[in-house]
Amino acid sequence: MATLFTKILNREIPADIVYEDEHVFAFRDIDPKAPVHILIVPRHEIGGLADLPESGDHQHILNAAKLIAEREGLENGYRVVINQGPDAGQSVNHLHAHLLGGRKLAWPPG
Secondary structure (H helix, E strand, O other), X not given: OOOHHHHHHOOOOOOXXXXXXXXXXXXXXXXXXXXXXXXXXXXXXXXXXXXXXXXXXXXXXXXXXXXXXXXXXXXXXXXXXXOOOHHXXXXXXXXXXXXXXXXXXXXXXX
């Protein structure tokens, strides 16, 4: 069964998609935790960070984060977060990164 994110990619569920390339797509979070809160998702389903193969090019999420941050005007800084598993807050079992910015972000985050 397709994940929520695959349904968004397939345009079965509407979303404010802000970026797409052959490897990833990105859309605004419907429950933002910062003025800019964008989810960056690989086009193929990977359960989470723990499911990544040891070899291969997995740089696409970070490349997209950098490009989107530039487009969103986050020159003062931004955060990229990947949650792994339920204890970390991962609610969709499809690898994704949160791009957060547009305000000063506190540390530690959780």
